[in-house]
Amino acid sequence: MFISYFQGATASTDSVADSPATLPPATDPSTPPPNGPNSRNPNDYETVRHLLFGPLSVVRFTIRLLHKCGYAEPNDWSQPISTGKPNEVMAILTKRMML
Numbered sequence: 099m100f101i102s103y104f105q106g107a108t109a110s111t112d113s114v115a116d117s118p119a120t121l122p123p124a125t126d127p128s129t130p131p132p133n134g135p136n137s138r139n140p141n142d143y144e145t146v147r148h149l150l151f152g153p154l155s156v157v158r159f160t161i162r163l164l165h166k167c168g169y170a171e172p173n174d175w176s177q178p179i180s181t182g183k184p185n186e187v188m189a190i191l192t193k194r195m196m197l
Contacts, residue, residue: 143195146193147191148170148190151186175190176190
């Protein structure tokens with residue numbers, strides 16, 4: 099799928115045939131940038147931990163819902179862990195957030 103870098107830009111080869119355009123690389127805001135002069139300080143990130151407790155079906159549903167909202171990948175969560183209480187498990191997510 100082609101998404102124009104500039105809003106309203108059109109594809110044309112008339113004026114840019116001799117000068118190739120370069121687009122900035124796509125970045126994931128949840129991962130720190132590579133080392134370099136403009137890299138972020140490690141202190142710009144904080145860690146938050148989420149705990150889900152409940153029946154296995156509800157914990158799995160919540161994990162899928164958070165994924166649909168774009169918050170976390172399902173594989174980022176721990177495997178469900180039994181709490182020792184009947185019909186209750188726990189899942190843990192540790193996420194680094196940029197400030």
